[in-house]
Amino acid sequence: MLKADNVLVLAPHTDDGELGCGATIAKLIEQGSKLFYAAFSTADESVPAHFPKNQLELEVREATKILGIPQDNVLIFKYQVRKLNYVRQEILEELIRIKPIIQPDLVFLPSANDIHQDHRTIYEEGLRAFKFCSILGYELIWNNLSFTADTFVSLEEQHIQLKIKALEAYKTQEGKPYMSNAFIRSLAVVRGVQSGRPLAEAFENIRINL
Ligand SMILES: [Zn+2]
Structure with missing residues:
Protein backbone atom coordinates (compact mmCIF):
# COMPACT_ATOMS: atom_id res chain seq x y z
CA MET A 1 0.00 0.00 0.00
CA LEU A 2 1.45 3.31 -1.13
CA LYS A 3 0.87 6.09 1.34
CA ALA A 4 2.41 9.54 1.63
CA ASP A 5 1.22 12.91 2.89
CA ASN A 6 3.31 15.28 0.79
CA VAL A 7 4.60 14.08 -2.55
CA LEU A 8 6.96 15.98 -4.82
CA VAL A 9 7.44 15.10 -8.50
CA LEU A 10 10.64 16.42 -10.09
CA ALA A 11 10.37 16.73 -13.87
CA PRO A 12 13.44 17.88 -15.81
CA HIS A 13 11.10 18.89 -18.64
CA THR A 14 7.37 19.50 -18.64
CA ASP A 15 5.79 16.09 -19.42
CA ASP A 16 8.46 13.87 -17.79
CA GLY A 17 6.47 13.66 -14.55
CA GLU A 18 3.22 12.75 -16.31
CA LYS A 27 -3.98 7.53 -7.50
CA LEU A 28 -2.14 9.38 -4.72
CA ILE A 29 -4.43 12.40 -5.11
CA GLU A 30 -7.46 10.11 -4.96
CA GLN A 31 -6.06 8.69 -1.70
CA GLY A 32 -5.67 12.14 -0.18
CA SER A 33 -1.96 12.91 -0.69
CA LYS A 34 -0.89 16.49 -1.38
CA LEU A 35 0.95 16.60 -4.70
CA PHE A 36 3.58 19.10 -5.82
CA TYR A 37 5.13 19.19 -9.29
CA ALA A 38 8.34 21.00 -10.23
CA ALA A 39 9.42 21.31 -13.88
CA PHE A 40 12.85 22.72 -14.61
CA SER A 41 12.76 23.54 -18.31
CA THR A 42 9.89 24.48 -20.59
CA ALA A 43 12.20 23.91 -23.60
CA ASP A 44 11.16 27.19 -25.24
CA GLU A 45 13.87 26.66 -27.90
CA SER A 46 12.34 23.35 -28.99
CA VAL A 47 8.72 24.48 -29.36
CA PRO A 48 7.57 24.18 -33.00
CA ALA A 49 7.39 27.61 -34.71
CA HIS A 50 3.61 27.70 -35.06
CA PHE A 51 3.12 27.54 -31.26
CA PRO A 52 3.70 30.40 -28.80
CA LYS A 53 7.10 30.19 -27.08
CA ASN A 54 5.51 29.46 -23.69
CA GLN A 55 3.33 26.67 -25.11
CA LEU A 56 4.92 23.95 -22.93
CA GLU A 57 4.20 25.98 -19.82
CA LEU A 58 0.53 26.17 -20.86
CA GLU A 59 0.53 22.45 -21.59
CA VAL A 60 2.07 21.41 -18.26
CA ARG A 61 -0.47 23.58 -16.44
CA GLU A 62 -3.30 21.88 -18.32
CA ALA A 63 -1.85 18.36 -17.86
CA THR A 64 -1.24 18.72 -14.12
CA LYS A 65 -4.73 20.21 -13.69
CA ILE A 66 -6.22 17.13 -15.38
CA LEU A 67 -4.32 14.91 -12.92
CA GLY A 68 -5.76 16.95 -10.04
CA ILE A 69 -2.67 18.86 -8.86
CA PRO A 70 -3.63 22.31 -7.46
CA GLN A 71 -2.04 24.97 -9.65
CA ASP A 72 -0.39 26.67 -6.67
CA ASN A 73 1.56 23.42 -6.24
CA VAL A 74 3.00 23.49 -9.77
CA LEU A 75 6.42 25.15 -9.89
CA ILE A 76 7.81 25.99 -13.31
CA PHE A 77 11.44 26.98 -13.70
CA LYS A 78 12.81 28.42 -16.94
CA TYR A 79 16.23 26.83 -17.24
CA GLN A 80 17.56 26.20 -20.73
CA VAL A 81 16.87 22.77 -22.16
CA ARG A 82 19.89 20.40 -22.42
CA LYS A 83 21.88 22.77 -20.18
CA LEU A 84 20.59 21.92 -16.71
CA ASN A 85 24.04 20.64 -15.81
CA TYR A 86 25.41 24.18 -16.36
CA VAL A 87 23.24 25.42 -13.50
CA ARG A 88 23.19 22.38 -11.23
CA GLN A 89 24.15 24.38 -8.13
CA GLU A 90 21.30 26.86 -8.72
CA ILE A 91 18.91 23.94 -9.14
CA LEU A 92 20.16 22.34 -5.92
CA GLU A 93 19.67 25.64 -4.08
CA GLU A 94 16.08 25.89 -5.41
CA LEU A 95 15.39 22.34 -4.22
CA ILE A 96 16.81 23.12 -0.80
CA ARG A 97 14.70 26.32 -0.71
CA ILE A 98 11.43 24.50 -1.45
CA LYS A 99 12.17 21.49 0.78
CA PRO A 100 11.00 23.04 4.10
CA ILE A 101 7.96 24.58 2.39
CA ILE A 102 6.77 21.31 0.83
CA GLN A 103 8.21 18.89 3.42
CA PRO A 104 7.87 15.92 1.08
CA ASP A 105 7.91 12.41 2.47
CA LEU A 106 8.04 10.90 -1.02
CA VAL A 107 9.90 12.26 -4.05
CA PHE A 108 9.68 10.99 -7.64
CA LEU A 109 12.57 11.72 -9.99
CA PRO A 110 14.18 10.16 -13.11
CA SER A 111 15.84 6.75 -12.92
CA ALA A 112 19.49 6.44 -11.91
CA ASN A 113 19.97 4.81 -15.34
CA ASP A 114 18.50 7.64 -17.39
CA ILE A 115 21.07 8.84 -19.92
CA HIS A 116 19.49 12.18 -20.88
CA GLN A 117 21.81 14.90 -19.59
CA ASP A 118 18.99 16.98 -18.05
CA HIS A 119 17.34 13.94 -16.47
CA ARG A 120 20.69 12.92 -15.00
CA THR A 121 21.14 16.35 -13.44
CA ILE A 122 17.70 16.28 -11.80
CA TYR A 123 18.33 12.74 -10.55
CA GLU A 124 21.64 13.78 -8.96
CA GLU A 125 20.55 17.10 -7.46
CA GLY A 126 17.20 15.63 -6.36
CA LEU A 127 18.99 12.82 -4.55
CA ARG A 128 21.34 15.33 -2.95
CA ALA A 129 18.50 17.59 -1.72
CA PHE A 130 16.07 14.87 -0.62
CA LYS A 131 18.38 12.11 0.62
CA PHE A 132 16.41 11.83 3.88
CA CYS A 133 13.06 11.30 2.10
CA SER A 134 11.79 8.22 0.33
CA ILE A 135 12.74 8.47 -3.34
CA LEU A 136 11.39 6.49 -6.28
CA GLY A 137 12.90 6.67 -9.77
CA TYR A 138 10.43 6.68 -12.67
CA GLU A 139 10.98 5.05 -16.02
CA LEU A 140 11.17 6.72 -19.40
CA ILE A 141 12.17 3.65 -21.37
CA TRP A 142 13.52 5.50 -24.42
CA ASN A 143 16.17 7.06 -22.16
CA ASN A 144 16.83 4.07 -19.88
CA LEU A 145 19.59 1.71 -20.99
CA SER A 146 18.52 -0.42 -18.06
CA PHE A 147 15.89 -0.07 -15.35
CA THR A 148 15.54 -1.86 -12.05
CA ALA A 149 11.79 -2.40 -11.82
CA ASP A 150 11.65 -3.42 -8.17
CA THR A 151 8.74 -1.28 -6.94
CA PHE A 152 5.23 -1.31 -8.37
CA VAL A 153 2.13 0.80 -7.87
CA SER A 154 -1.09 -1.04 -8.65
CA LEU A 155 -3.49 1.09 -10.68
CA GLU A 156 -7.13 1.19 -11.71
CA GLU A 157 -8.45 1.96 -15.15
CA GLN A 158 -9.40 5.52 -14.15
CA HIS A 159 -5.80 6.33 -13.23
CA ILE A 160 -4.53 5.25 -16.66
CA GLN A 161 -7.34 7.22 -18.32
CA LEU A 162 -6.27 10.37 -16.44
CA LYS A 163 -2.64 9.80 -17.46
CA ILE A 164 -3.66 9.45 -21.12
CA LYS A 165 -5.87 12.54 -20.91
CA ALA A 166 -3.10 14.56 -19.23
CA LEU A 167 -0.60 13.63 -21.94
CA GLU A 168 -3.10 14.60 -24.64
CA ALA A 169 -2.69 18.18 -23.36
CA TYR A 170 0.81 18.17 -24.92
CA LYS A 171 -0.14 19.27 -28.43
CA THR A 172 3.54 20.09 -29.14
CA GLN A 173 4.51 16.46 -28.50
CA GLU A 174 1.84 14.79 -30.64
CA GLY A 175 3.17 11.99 -32.81
CA LYS A 176 6.02 10.95 -30.51
CA PRO A 177 5.71 7.16 -30.08
CA TYR A 178 5.81 7.29 -26.29
CA MET A 179 2.89 9.75 -26.26
CA SER A 180 0.50 7.30 -27.88
CA ASN A 181 -2.39 5.84 -25.90
CA ALA A 182 -1.30 2.36 -27.04
CA PHE A 183 2.17 2.77 -25.57
CA ILE A 184 0.94 4.18 -22.25
CA ARG A 185 -1.62 1.40 -21.83
CA SER A 186 0.79 -1.35 -22.97
CA LEU A 187 3.48 -0.36 -20.50
CA ALA A 188 0.89 -0.31 -17.69
CA VAL A 189 -0.25 -3.80 -18.74
CA VAL A 190 3.36 -5.07 -18.86
CA ARG A 191 4.11 -3.71 -15.39
CA GLY A 192 0.79 -5.08 -14.18
CA VAL A 193 1.58 -8.60 -15.45
CA GLN A 194 5.01 -8.33 -13.85
CA SER A 195 3.50 -7.47 -10.46
CA GLY A 196 0.42 -9.71 -10.55
CA ARG A 197 -2.12 -6.91 -10.99
CA PRO A 198 -4.13 -5.78 -14.01
CA LEU A 199 -2.29 -2.42 -14.36
CA ALA A 200 0.73 -0.82 -12.72
CA GLU A 201 3.55 1.69 -12.99
CA ALA A 202 7.05 0.52 -12.09
CA PHE A 203 9.69 2.41 -10.15
CA GLU A 204 13.26 2.04 -8.98
CA ASN A 205 13.63 1.98 -5.25
CA ILE A 206 16.29 4.64 -4.72
CA ARG A 207 15.64 5.43 -1.02
CA ILE A 208 13.00 4.15 1.36
CA ASN A 209 12.79 6.14 4.55
CA LEU A 210 9.72 5.02 6.48
ZN1 LIG B 1 12.72 15.10 -20.36
Missing part, protein backbone atom coordinates in the same frame (compact mmCIF):
# COMPACT_ATOMS: atom_id res chain seq x y z
CA LEU A 19 4.99 10.17 -18.48
CA GLY A 20 6.93 8.63 -15.60
CA CYS A 21 4.30 8.58 -12.87
CA GLY A 22 1.11 10.26 -14.13
CA ALA A 23 -1.21 7.43 -13.12
CA THR A 24 0.44 7.12 -9.71
CA ILE A 25 -0.05 10.88 -9.22
CA ALA A 26 -3.77 10.43 -9.96
Whole structure:
Protein backbone atom coordinates (compact mmCIF):
# COMPACT_ATOMS: atom_id res chain seq x y z
CA MET A 1 0.00 0.00 0.00
CA LEU A 2 1.45 3.31 -1.13
CA LYS A 3 0.87 6.09 1.34
CA ALA A 4 2.41 9.54 1.63
CA ASP A 5 1.22 12.91 2.89
CA ASN A 6 3.31 15.28 0.79
CA VAL A 7 4.60 14.08 -2.55
CA LEU A 8 6.96 15.98 -4.82
CA VAL A 9 7.44 15.10 -8.50
CA LEU A 10 10.64 16.42 -10.09
CA ALA A 11 10.37 16.73 -13.87
CA PRO A 12 13.44 17.88 -15.81
CA HIS A 13 11.10 18.89 -18.64
CA THR A 14 7.37 19.50 -18.64
CA ASP A 15 5.79 16.09 -19.42
CA ASP A 16 8.46 13.87 -17.79
CA GLY A 17 6.47 13.66 -14.55
CA GLU A 18 3.22 12.75 -16.31
CA LEU A 19 4.99 10.17 -18.48
CA GLY A 20 6.93 8.63 -15.60
CA CYS A 21 4.30 8.58 -12.87
CA GLY A 22 1.11 10.26 -14.13
CA ALA A 23 -1.21 7.43 -13.12
CA THR A 24 0.44 7.12 -9.71
CA ILE A 25 -0.05 10.88 -9.22
CA ALA A 26 -3.77 10.43 -9.96
CA LYS A 27 -3.98 7.53 -7.50
CA LEU A 28 -2.14 9.38 -4.72
CA ILE A 29 -4.43 12.40 -5.11
CA GLU A 30 -7.46 10.11 -4.96
CA GLN A 31 -6.06 8.69 -1.70
CA GLY A 32 -5.67 12.14 -0.18
CA SER A 33 -1.96 12.91 -0.69
CA LYS A 34 -0.89 16.49 -1.38
CA LEU A 35 0.95 16.60 -4.70
CA PHE A 36 3.58 19.10 -5.82
CA TYR A 37 5.13 19.19 -9.29
CA ALA A 38 8.34 21.00 -10.23
CA ALA A 39 9.42 21.31 -13.88
CA PHE A 40 12.85 22.72 -14.61
CA SER A 41 12.76 23.54 -18.31
CA THR A 42 9.89 24.48 -20.59
CA ALA A 43 12.20 23.91 -23.60
CA ASP A 44 11.16 27.19 -25.24
CA GLU A 45 13.87 26.66 -27.90
CA SER A 46 12.34 23.35 -28.99
CA VAL A 47 8.72 24.48 -29.36
CA PRO A 48 7.57 24.18 -33.00
CA ALA A 49 7.39 27.61 -34.71
CA HIS A 50 3.61 27.70 -35.06
CA PHE A 51 3.12 27.54 -31.26
CA PRO A 52 3.70 30.40 -28.80
CA LYS A 53 7.10 30.19 -27.08
CA ASN A 54 5.51 29.46 -23.69
CA GLN A 55 3.33 26.67 -25.11
CA LEU A 56 4.92 23.95 -22.93
CA GLU A 57 4.20 25.98 -19.82
CA LEU A 58 0.53 26.17 -20.86
CA GLU A 59 0.53 22.45 -21.59
CA VAL A 60 2.07 21.41 -18.26
CA ARG A 61 -0.47 23.58 -16.44
CA GLU A 62 -3.30 21.88 -18.32
CA ALA A 63 -1.85 18.36 -17.86
CA THR A 64 -1.24 18.72 -14.12
CA LYS A 65 -4.73 20.21 -13.69
CA ILE A 66 -6.22 17.13 -15.38
CA LEU A 67 -4.32 14.91 -12.92
CA GLY A 68 -5.76 16.95 -10.04
CA ILE A 69 -2.67 18.86 -8.86
CA PRO A 70 -3.63 22.31 -7.46
CA GLN A 71 -2.04 24.97 -9.65
CA ASP A 72 -0.39 26.67 -6.67
CA ASN A 73 1.56 23.42 -6.24
CA VAL A 74 3.00 23.49 -9.77
CA LEU A 75 6.42 25.15 -9.89
CA ILE A 76 7.81 25.99 -13.31
CA PHE A 77 11.44 26.98 -13.70
CA LYS A 78 12.81 28.42 -16.94
CA TYR A 79 16.23 26.83 -17.24
CA GLN A 80 17.56 26.20 -20.73
CA VAL A 81 16.87 22.77 -22.16
CA ARG A 82 19.89 20.40 -22.42
CA LYS A 83 21.88 22.77 -20.18
CA LEU A 84 20.59 21.92 -16.71
CA ASN A 85 24.04 20.64 -15.81
CA TYR A 86 25.41 24.18 -16.36
CA VAL A 87 23.24 25.42 -13.50
CA ARG A 88 23.19 22.38 -11.23
CA GLN A 89 24.15 24.38 -8.13
CA GLU A 90 21.30 26.86 -8.72
CA ILE A 91 18.91 23.94 -9.14
CA LEU A 92 20.16 22.34 -5.92
CA GLU A 93 19.67 25.64 -4.08
CA GLU A 94 16.08 25.89 -5.41
CA LEU A 95 15.39 22.34 -4.22
CA ILE A 96 16.81 23.12 -0.80
CA ARG A 97 14.70 26.32 -0.71
CA ILE A 98 11.43 24.50 -1.45
CA LYS A 99 12.17 21.49 0.78
CA PRO A 100 11.00 23.04 4.10
CA ILE A 101 7.96 24.58 2.39
CA ILE A 102 6.77 21.31 0.83
CA GLN A 103 8.21 18.89 3.42
CA PRO A 104 7.87 15.92 1.08
CA ASP A 105 7.91 12.41 2.47
CA LEU A 106 8.04 10.90 -1.02
CA VAL A 107 9.90 12.26 -4.05
CA PHE A 108 9.68 10.99 -7.64
CA LEU A 109 12.57 11.72 -9.99
CA PRO A 110 14.18 10.16 -13.11
CA SER A 111 15.84 6.75 -12.92
CA ALA A 112 19.49 6.44 -11.91
CA ASN A 113 19.97 4.81 -15.34
CA ASP A 114 18.50 7.64 -17.39
CA ILE A 115 21.07 8.84 -19.92
CA HIS A 116 19.49 12.18 -20.88
CA GLN A 117 21.81 14.90 -19.59
CA ASP A 118 18.99 16.98 -18.05
CA HIS A 119 17.34 13.94 -16.47
CA ARG A 120 20.69 12.92 -15.00
CA THR A 121 21.14 16.35 -13.44
CA ILE A 122 17.70 16.28 -11.80
CA TYR A 123 18.33 12.74 -10.55
CA GLU A 124 21.64 13.78 -8.96
CA GLU A 125 20.55 17.10 -7.46
CA GLY A 126 17.20 15.63 -6.36
CA LEU A 127 18.99 12.82 -4.55
CA ARG A 128 21.34 15.33 -2.95
CA ALA A 129 18.50 17.59 -1.72
CA PHE A 130 16.07 14.87 -0.62
CA LYS A 131 18.38 12.11 0.62
CA PHE A 132 16.41 11.83 3.88
CA CYS A 133 13.06 11.30 2.10
CA SER A 134 11.79 8.22 0.33
CA ILE A 135 12.74 8.47 -3.34
CA LEU A 136 11.39 6.49 -6.28
CA GLY A 137 12.90 6.67 -9.77
CA TYR A 138 10.43 6.68 -12.67
CA GLU A 139 10.98 5.05 -16.02
CA LEU A 140 11.17 6.72 -19.40
CA ILE A 141 12.17 3.65 -21.37
CA TRP A 142 13.52 5.50 -24.42
CA ASN A 143 16.17 7.06 -22.16
CA ASN A 144 16.83 4.07 -19.88
CA LEU A 145 19.59 1.71 -20.99
CA SER A 146 18.52 -0.42 -18.06
CA PHE A 147 15.89 -0.07 -15.35
CA THR A 148 15.54 -1.86 -12.05
CA ALA A 149 11.79 -2.40 -11.82
CA ASP A 150 11.65 -3.42 -8.17
CA THR A 151 8.74 -1.28 -6.94
CA PHE A 152 5.23 -1.31 -8.37
CA VAL A 153 2.13 0.80 -7.87
CA SER A 154 -1.09 -1.04 -8.65
CA LEU A 155 -3.49 1.09 -10.68
CA GLU A 156 -7.13 1.19 -11.71
CA GLU A 157 -8.45 1.96 -15.15
CA GLN A 158 -9.40 5.52 -14.15
CA HIS A 159 -5.80 6.33 -13.23
CA ILE A 160 -4.53 5.25 -16.66
CA GLN A 161 -7.34 7.22 -18.32
CA LEU A 162 -6.27 10.37 -16.44
CA LYS A 163 -2.64 9.80 -17.46
CA ILE A 164 -3.66 9.45 -21.12
CA LYS A 165 -5.87 12.54 -20.91
CA ALA A 166 -3.10 14.56 -19.23
CA LEU A 167 -0.60 13.63 -21.94
CA GLU A 168 -3.10 14.60 -24.64
CA ALA A 169 -2.69 18.18 -23.36
CA TYR A 170 0.81 18.17 -24.92
CA LYS A 171 -0.14 19.27 -28.43
CA THR A 172 3.54 20.09 -29.14
CA GLN A 173 4.51 16.46 -28.50
CA GLU A 174 1.84 14.79 -30.64
CA GLY A 175 3.17 11.99 -32.81
CA LYS A 176 6.02 10.95 -30.51
CA PRO A 177 5.71 7.16 -30.08
CA TYR A 178 5.81 7.29 -26.29
CA MET A 179 2.89 9.75 -26.26
CA SER A 180 0.50 7.30 -27.88
CA ASN A 181 -2.39 5.84 -25.90
CA ALA A 182 -1.30 2.36 -27.04
CA PHE A 183 2.17 2.77 -25.57
CA ILE A 184 0.94 4.18 -22.25
CA ARG A 185 -1.62 1.40 -21.83
CA SER A 186 0.79 -1.35 -22.97
CA LEU A 187 3.48 -0.36 -20.50
CA ALA A 188 0.89 -0.31 -17.69
CA VAL A 189 -0.25 -3.80 -18.74
CA VAL A 190 3.36 -5.07 -18.86
CA ARG A 191 4.11 -3.71 -15.39
CA GLY A 192 0.79 -5.08 -14.18
CA VAL A 193 1.58 -8.60 -15.45
CA GLN A 194 5.01 -8.33 -13.85
CA SER A 195 3.50 -7.47 -10.46
CA GLY A 196 0.42 -9.71 -10.55
CA ARG A 197 -2.12 -6.91 -10.99
CA PRO A 198 -4.13 -5.78 -14.01
CA LEU A 199 -2.29 -2.42 -14.36
CA ALA A 200 0.73 -0.82 -12.72
CA GLU A 201 3.55 1.69 -12.99
CA ALA A 202 7.05 0.52 -12.09
CA PHE A 203 9.69 2.41 -10.15
CA GLU A 204 13.26 2.04 -8.98
CA ASN A 205 13.63 1.98 -5.25
CA ILE A 206 16.29 4.64 -4.72
CA ARG A 207 15.64 5.43 -1.02
CA ILE A 208 13.00 4.15 1.36
CA ASN A 209 12.79 6.14 4.55
CA LEU A 210 9.72 5.02 6.48
ZN1 LIG B 1 12.72 15.10 -20.36
